[in-house]
Amino acid sequence: MPVSTPTLQALVPALPLAAAILTMLLGRRLGHRAHLPAVFGIAGAAVAAVMLLLSTHAIATHEIASHGADAGHGDPHSAAAAFQTAKRFDSPATLWHWATIDEAIVPSPAATPPGTPLSAPNAGGSAAAIPFSIPIQLRLDPLTATMLALVTCVGLLVAIYSIGYMSHDPDYARFFSLVALFVFSMTMLVSATNFLVVYVFWEAVGACSYLLIGFWFRKPEAARAAKKAFLVNRVGDFGLAIAVFLIWMTYGTLNFHDVTLADGSLQPGVLGVTRLEEPGRIVGGAIGTVICLCLLLAACGKSAQAPLHVWLPDAMEGPTPASSLIHAATMVTAGIYLVARCAPLFEACPGALVAVSLVGAVTALLAGLIATVQNDLKRVLAYSTISQLGYMFVSLGTGTLLGFTAAIFHLVTHAFFKALLFMGAGSVMHSMGGVIDMRRFGGLRRIMPITAATFLVGSLALAGVPPFAGFFSKDEILASLHAKAFPGGHDGHHEPSTVATVLQPVGFSARLAANPTNTPATNWLDGLDRPTVWRAIWWMAILTAGLTAFYTFRAVFMTFSGPERVPEEAAGHDHAHGGSGPHESPPVMTIPLCILAAASAVSGWWLFSTHALSDFLAVTPSLAAPAVAATAVPHAFHVDIAIQGTLAAAIGIAVAAIGHLGRRSDGPQMERFLGPLEWLFANRFFIDQLYSAFVVKPLEALAFVAAAFDRFVIDGTVDAVGRLPVAAGSLVRGLQSGLVQRYALAGASGVLLIVLALFWRLRG
Amino acid sequence: MTLPEILTPGRLLAGAVTAAAISLWLLLPRGRESGVARWLGILLGIAALAGLACAGRRLGGLGEEAVFLTVSLVAVVSGAATVLTRSPVYSAIWFAMCLLGVAGVLLVLGAQFLGVATIVVYAGAILVMFLFVLMLAQPAGLAPYDRVSNEPFLSAVTAAVLLGLLTLSIGRLSAEPAAPLAAEPAVTVAADPLAENHVARLGAELFGRHLVSVEAAGVLLLVALIGSIAVVSRSESAGLEDAR
Amino acid sequence: MMPATLLGMLAAAGMPADGLTVNGLLVGAMLFALGLVGILTRRNLIVMFLCAELMLQGVSVSLVAWSRHHGDWGGQMLVIFVLTVAACEAAIALVLVLGAFARTGRLDSQAWQSLREDNLPRAVDHALPPIDAAAASWPKLTPAGVLPETDEDELLEREHV
Incomplete structure (x- = not known):
């Protein structure tokens, strides 16, 4: 390989950063070529990220095979082989050391014995003076590589699309500089290998999102929405800060990976392989649960989960490419990434895992219900995003390897089809002269055939119709959930009901049971980890699947079917550049749509059938940890689960078709259908008013x-x-x-x- | 109780300082003239001088003592008269007298050149200039502001206390043996007022060790010359404008 | 017994300094104090400068005494520079006094008090008893032409024009 891996790793964030700085400095000079640095910078980053993904995949495949052979097992995908492979990914590339302190007093440099109460002075041993620094390092493992490729590729498509979409904006340069800066922050966030660095870029991502939502800051709604997003995100950031403090006090380090100190001793990282090897070194009990709940709060803020979801619908005031960039593919997935990265921490706290799932399920259902009555196309998609993110949280909360990989799988497919849908909505908006209210237009399939077709593909994927991408990822989530909800299984394979039983072989559950630090509150939370609760979550997920299909196709029917109507704004919109009336968007906008549509159509089936993604992710250190890996189940396609999911989707589509197919989009169907509930949904359950x-x-x-x-x-x-x-x-x-x-x-x-x-x- | 027991050195000094303060206050112009106050002031002044003279030392010989006493009395008394006389013209003439006394003191102290230079520079140049200006500016000589003083009492007390403190500290300092200032004093001042080659050695010192300072002083004189001419021309033009 | 030397008794112990030195210092101190009184009290600008020169003389005498005390030329050198600076000072000061006189017709230091605090009344001398000296008889001229316009403020400052 001509370029070394660390160079590539550094190039991924460096190119967008350079592009951002260049665009900021030269913005006015570049004029209508202001997109060039950003597009080429992000393109370079995308190429580097894909190269990294391929090389990581090659290493993973090769090593897992050799380790599997070494171990003498016939199955190359055994947990032991995966863990051996994962060790390969525990050495990040160092950029520089920040905040170097020669003799820092570290609360507990040695591994904290499990269950030491936080109140004890110097929990887990005497404080010692050791060299300390915050290493700015880039890690590379399957999870990071996947996220990098996703972020840069979607970012590239969004940048290309924005060339057309933002072409009339006077602040053309500022937009591209912000997009590049956002890609930089996001790639650093997923590459970081230290909780403090994660925190820094967590904030940087939040700041970029604030700037992008408030891009049209002269518009009062946009300024307000940006402020709201920022403030609500602060609540989550507060959770992350507390979590970082607690991790420091508990583990005495903020590094993910193991670090060899100057004196040759090994300092185990929070998520390092040394610690993961012995499950007892992950702190559970009250402290562990509080850490996990704080991380969950952070994830809720960034990923717009209840009760911190209120900022995302308002964030639609930003430019549509920014919406698709932030809300479809990248920023909102930061929460998912964080929980997946910290999977071993969550694994030690069953109560926290249930909390993740419950938050996800409630959010998914709530957002799905609200989405059914929205008339603003972008807001439907925003609520749908919240709902789908809730799905991912449900999946993460199951705490099984299948659940974690399914969440990332859904994240990837969702990035494709939600970016597609947002860009489609943007295309409609572009053509309709800025009007996005679905009641004011209809029957656009003849005016904008490409947009309509790609939007339909995206909708099918979102609704979970086989064989589109959403179907497979959603099916995996439902499968992981089903295993928790109906222990004993449908195929007869053994599915442990609680994490405690999962960990029996490694002597974990005895410690959990006797853990003196469990408080009544955490005991109660742990007590929620029982099939009844999981069954409730399961039915909420199924209901959400139906709702998803309903509101998606309601939007499709209202926009593209029925008599052709366009708002008066659309007619005047195009005179400036010679066109007349509503039109199909330029190729620079439709080509990304087509690419994403293709990805939405086939990626699910491909990734599902080859298990490429799940096997690849399984060698991430966090997910290859014995505690997580022990929950692995053989890949299987459960027909009964698939049928339930598809049935829900079909019912949703059918109801939408009855209500809206071929009718005028400004009819009162929803009001008649829902009655008083419509009032509740339209007011978004009064959550904003409660706040x-x-x-x-x-x-x-x-x-x-x-x-x-x-x-x-x-x-x-x-x-x-x-x-x-x-x-x-x-x-x-x-x-x-x-x-x-x-x-x-x-x-x-x-x-x-x-x-x-x-x-x-x-x-x- | 005998006189020496009453007149302890401390009490003597305190008394002399008090007498000096009261005398100055009485003699300063305060608006109305009174013969009693004047004579009382003169008497107190003599007492104060006598008291302060007790702080002095006996010198080697009687002749030497007489010479020093004469010149220093001339200097101090005419200095007091300079301050206390109403008419500025008399003030200037008393000042000239004072300068003569000071020159004598300097001579006795062994600074022949400085003694002569003081007379030449002050009496010969500066004082003449003073008188010249005085004649120009104030022909009347009995202006109201010459007949009153600014805060006479407080000023007199301040000056008297200062004098007391200085006398006291001179006494303290003299107890300590004199230490050579430089590690290797270039030239030792001859105690003899008529020492050989005094001026030659002074010149060698001045144009050797202090050459740069002499140059700087020369530049300073030039600047003062130019500055005074500049100010004069400006203030005269301003005065002309006023006259118009 | 009258103490021959006051300081000889004030001094705790040690070698008494040269008598001339001490006496010279005493004379210098007296001249300085007298000059200080003059500069603080006398209102005539010219007399004030004479007093400043008197203070300088006191300092010169002290310096020469110290020079003698230490057996060093430094004091005498300094006196030469004091003379120089005094000459410069006198030149510039007299020019300024002349300028001031041209403006107000007085040599009064109290003529300038415009830097006082706002709302503070102007310091005015008490009424003085008349001088016994024979009244000067100035020639009386026949009025001719018109009276020039008078400025109230300037009249306060000016004694005669």
Whole structure:
């Protein structure tokens, strides 16, 4: 290979960063060529990322085969072989060391014995002074490689699409610079191998998203939406910060990987293979659960899960390419990535895993219900994104290898079809002169055939219709969930019901049972890990599948079927550049649509049938950990689960067809159909109003009180202090006579007094 | 109780300082003239001088003592008269007298050149300039502002206390043996007022070790010359404008 | 017994300094104090400068005494430079005094008090008793032409024009 792997790893974030800086500096000069640095930078990053993906895949395949052979097992995909392979990926490329401290006091440099209470001083051993630094390193393992390829490829398509979409915008350069910066932040986030670096780029991603949502900051709604997204994300970031602190106090390191210190000793990373090898070194109990719940809070903020989902629908005020970039493929998947990366931590806390699933299921259902009554095409997609992310959380929460890989699988396919749908919506919006309300147009399939066709493919994928991508990924999620909900299985294969039983062979459950740090709250949370609860989650997932199909096809039918209608804005929109009336979008926009449509159509089947993705991901250190790997099951296609999922989708599509196929899109079908529920859904379950009443209004009152306090008490005190010298000065103002001899007298006698005082002291 | 027991050195100094303060206050112009106050002031002034003279030392010989006493009395008394006289013209003439006394003191102290230079520079140049200006500016000589003083009491007390402190500290310092300032003093000053080659050695010192300072002083004089001419021309033009 | 030397008794112990040195320092201190009184009290600008020169003389005498005390030329050298600086100072100061006189017709240091605090009344001398000296008889001229316009503020500052 002509370019070494570390160079490629560095190139992936470096090229977009360079493009961002170049565009920022030269934006005005570049004019209508401002997209060139960003497009080529992200393209270079995408090429590098794909090369990395291929090389990682080659290494994984080769090594797992050799390790499988070494171990003497017939099955090359055994857990032991996967773990041996995973060790290969535990050495990141170092860029530089930041915040180097020669003798840092580290709370617990040695491995913390499991279950040590946090309140104990220097939990787990004496504090020691060891060299400390925050290494800025790039890791490369299957999970990272997958995310890198995904982020850069989708980013590239979005950048190309934006050339057409943003062509009339006066801030053309700023947009591309932000997109490149966002790709940089996101690639660094998934490459980081230290919790602190993750935190830094977690914030950077949030900042980019703020800038992109508020791109049209002169529009009040956009500014408000950007602020809302930022503030809601802060709540999640707070969770991540607490989690980082707790991890530092508990593990004494923030590195993912093992580090060999200067004196030759090995410092096990939080997610390093040394720690993963002995499951007892992952802290469970109350501390572990709190860490995991804080990580979950962070993931909820970034991935728009209930109750922090409120920012994502409003974020549709941003430019559509930004919506598809942030909300389809990249930023919202940061939460999924984080949970998957920290899988071993979650694995030690069954309660936290149930919480992940419950949050996901509730979000999926809630967002699905709200999406059914939205009339804004982009908002339907936004709620659909929230719903699908909830699906991924449900899958992560099952805590099985299948669940984790299925979540990433769904993440990948969802990135394809949701980016496709967003871009399709953007194409419609572009053609309709900025109108996105589905009641105002209809029957567009003749006007924009390519957009309609690709949108339909995306919708089929989203609805989970076989053989499109969404069907397979959703099926894997349902399969992992089914195994938890109906232990004992349908195929007769043994499916452990709880994590504790999974870990029996490695002596984990005894420790969990006797863990003295479990509090009543965590015990209650752990107690939720039982089939009844999983069954409830299962039915919520199935219901959501039906809802997904319904609202997706409601949108498709309202937009593309029925009598042809276009809003008046569309007619005037095109005169500027010679066209007349609504039109199909330019090729620069439709080509990405076609590519994504192809990916949406075949990627699911391909990845599912070859197990390429799941086998590949299984050698990620976090997922190859014995605790996770022990939950692996043979690949299988469960016909009964597939039928249930497909049935739900079919019912949803059918209901949508009854309501909307071939009708005018501005009819009152939904109101008649849902009745009072429509009012509830249309108001989004009043969650925004609840936030307003219980968070925003009290805070505003507090701010008002604080402002009053500041103005009257603090300012008053300061003013009083300021008046004090004036008052004192007015007493002696009479001395300021303007007579030079009085000044001289004052000076002379003053000096004399000082000399007298000195004499007085020296006398003794 | 005998006189020496009452007149301890500390009490003597305190008394002399008090007498000096009161005398100065009485003699300073305060608006109305009073013969009693004047004579009382003169008497107190003599007492203060006598008291302060007690702080002095006996010198080697009686003749030497007489010479020093004469010149220093001339200097101090005419200096006091310079300050206390109402008319500025008399002030200037008393100042010239004072300069003569100071020149004598300098001579006695062994600084022949400086003694002569003081007379030449001050009496010969600066004082004449003063008188010239005085004649120009104030022919009347009995202006109201010459008949009153600014804060006479406080000023007199300040100066008297200063004098007391200086006397006290001179006494302290003299107890310590004199230490050569430089590691190797270039030339030792001859105690004899009529020492051989005094001026030659002073010149050698001035144009050897202090050559740069002499050059700087020369530049300073030039700058002062040019500066005063510049200010004069400007203020005269301003005065002309005022006159118009 | 009258103490021959006050300082001889004030001094705790040690070799008494040369008598001339101490006496010279005393004379210098007296001249300096007298000059200080003058510069603080006398209102006539010219007398103020005479007093400043008096202070300089005091300092010169002290410097020469110290020079004698230490057996070093430094003090005398410094006096030469004091003379130089005094000459410069006198030249510039007299020019300034002349300028001031041209503006106000007075040599009064109290004529300038515009740097005083706002709302503070102007310092004014108390009424003085008349001088007994024979009143000067100035020639009386016949008024001719018109009276020039007078500036109230300037009248305050000016004694005669």
